[in-house]
Amino acid sequence: MFVRLKILQRSGRTVREALLQREKHTHTLEERLSEKKLSRCFVDQRRVRLQAGSGGKGASSFHSEPRKEWGGPDGGDGGAGGHIIIRVNRQVKSLSSVSTVYRGRDGEAGGSKNCFGRNANPTYISVPVGTVVREQGVVLADLSQQDQQVTVAYGGAGGKGNRSFLTNENRAPMRATEGQQGQQREIQLELRTMAHAALVGFPNVGKSSLLRAISKARPAVAAYPFTTLNPHVGIVEYRDHTQVAVADIPGLIPGAHLNRGLGLSFLRHIERCRVLLYVLDMSSPEPWEQFQQLCFELDQYRPLFSQRPHAIVANKMDLPESRANLEALRERISQTVIPVSALTRGNTGELILHLREMYDSYPQAETLP
Ligand SMILES: Nc1nc2c(ncn2[C@@H]2O[C@H](COP(=O)(O)OP(=O)(O)OP(=O)(O)O)[C@@H](O)[C@H]2O)c(=O)[nH]1
């Protein structure tokens, strides 16, 4: 450290300047890394090729013992090939851990002395809750519960050993059959967030902080964009035990409808929620512009999308510059504006009540624009 200070002094830069420069550098590096991390970690669609295991071969052999020359056929059957099963695992949060090709295990071949081959164990694919399995657009399964599973490719049956072909006419059959091929399939997996309301906003506006403030969900919060890479769902509980699921969707960026910053997949998640909560950072210079941009992105993705039942959550009201911005926002916008502070939890009660009102007024998700 001392040597570094000496070098800095010699180069004419003050320590403060150097530190500022370093901070700037690490910030841009962090942002770049986050964009990279984002495309690597967030996967909500996968095309998967499956080849279940083939059955084992049947054996062709004859019993032999001293002084028993014609012991008869004793070739056992082959074991069945392994199935491929998709199973829900709550620990899995995205489809990034799912490979694009799966091969099931083959059954064991049969043996002499009537030994049957072992059946192969199934191959499991772990997927998150809310995964939809499709084949050429047709839904095969909608997996919405922990441990729910569906067999997507069946293993082939084992071949028959020559013992099975013993007849009165043929006392010494040589014939044994091969195992059957396992099923081959190509399926599409799609992850869908199952929530009633979505927190929609640009990065760093405090969506995750807000979800922490109104529910028991604990998404990560940090002062840089793209902290959230996967949608998180938190449950807001009411006294009458009604539960409203709220999703914290990763931040959108301008151009999201053109798939910038993985915008399309995030928009797909928002599409399934019946209520939208636009989260604005009130400490930024012109928060109403954020709202207009968000509406633009949503409408470009799907006409009239932004008209869905919604409210505007004016966040970061604890900061001094937010007061004046709130009045200006209310003058420009006719929709309901709920000022809150996710950090101090100020006025989150009003947001929770308003959410319930919206939830009760729009029960049919199918009638949405
Ligand atoms: N002062 C103040 N800061 C807040 C408030 N809400 C969030 N923040 C801060 O804003 C920063 C970003 O918060 P996050 O909750 O991670 O924001 P986000 O919208 O989830 O961000 P991404 O996940 O990157 O899209 C953090 O440093 C928070 O502490 C608030 O009400 N007041």
Ligand SMILES: [Mg+2]
């Ligand atoms: Mg977040």
